[in-house]
Amino acid sequence: MGVFKCALCGNECRGRRWTVKGGKKICAECSKKLDKEWKYSEWSKMSISRIKTFFDEKELIASHGTCSFCGCRIDPDSANNMVLSDKSVICGSCVESMRLAKPVFVTVEHGPGYEYKEAADDPMPELTLQDVPWVQREAAEERERRIEKYGSHKAVFIVDDVTKYQKADDAHQIYGRVVLGRIDKGDTLRVRRREGEYRKVVDWIDPQEFNKKARYLSEGYEGNLMVQGDVSFIYPGDVLTVEKI
Ligand SMILES: [Zn+2]
Ligand SMILES: [Zn+2]
Incomplete structure (x- = not known):
């Protein structure tokens, strides 16, 4: 077991190593950090660029302070905060206000035995800050239609x-x-x-x-x-x- 360069922290490491999609190596310290974010070592099936994007966005959200759209304070622990394609950060309630117009598509892939995997395709991160008002309007119209129905x-x-x-x-x-x-x-x-x-x-x-x-x-x-x-x-x-x- 020689020295290797960890693909996430960039340090020269020795000892146990993990691999992610594409074969890049991850150190023990980083594997613990990844386990906190994903269950069942789900991260080992992700590419290093996807993992890095996740942490970059997390950091951006934590450092941002206020929502780029409504100006309210960003709660870094809220599940629904989001970074848009123009790097603006919007709060969970702004995301929720648009969700009916931009639903997440979830697919479940079954593997052997009890193993299964949820994959989500979310169209919202492709939006920019300029899109927020019209998407909110579309969601509000959809909400009205649903209130009429239900x-x-x-x-x-x-x-x-x-x-x-x-x-x-x-x-x-x-x-x-x-x-x-x-x-x-x-x-x-x-x-x-x-x-x-x-x-x-x-x-x-x-x-x-x-x-x-x-x-x-x-x-x-x-x-x-x-x-x-x-x-x-x-x-x-x-x-x-x-x-x-
Ligand atoms: Zn590392
Ligand atoms: Zn907001």
Whole structure:
């Protein structure tokens, strides 16, 4: 085991090494830093340029202070902050205000066994600061159309599937997307059936890997709503609503 140059920190290192897509080597110190950002060594399947872009943007967001569009203070821990193609930094709420016009496309690739991979294709980072007002307008129009269709609620969620959550007893994950509003932990989901209305409280939110820091699920995003107890009354295709308090 000789000395090697780490592709991320650039230091001359020895000892254990990891590789990323393309065969570039990563030192033990950097592998720990990467494990904090991605689960299951997902980073080892990424190119070094993609990893560097991620950290550059993270640093840019942390140093930026205020949103380039609305001027509010940027919370560096917010999941939805974003760097646009012109290097302007916009806050999570500005991103969320545009999401209905620029949804994320999520694909899940199944591998052998239980292994699967979520890939997200987000059109929003291609925008520039000048695009924000018209995209917000488009999203607002789309929101109006959805309110007409589903009625006025705190949130509307469409169920894709309901599966048992293996890591906890009697827990299920309801996977789907928020078509309107936002769902927080503690919200009560309602579904109407012929025999009446059923309710279920959201215990916690399990967002997608690409959006893992999110503590809530906002409009235009997909994710898992985690619930406990009986879910036999919730089916794929159901429209779940959360009422305004
Ligand atoms: Zn390193
Ligand atoms: Zn903003």
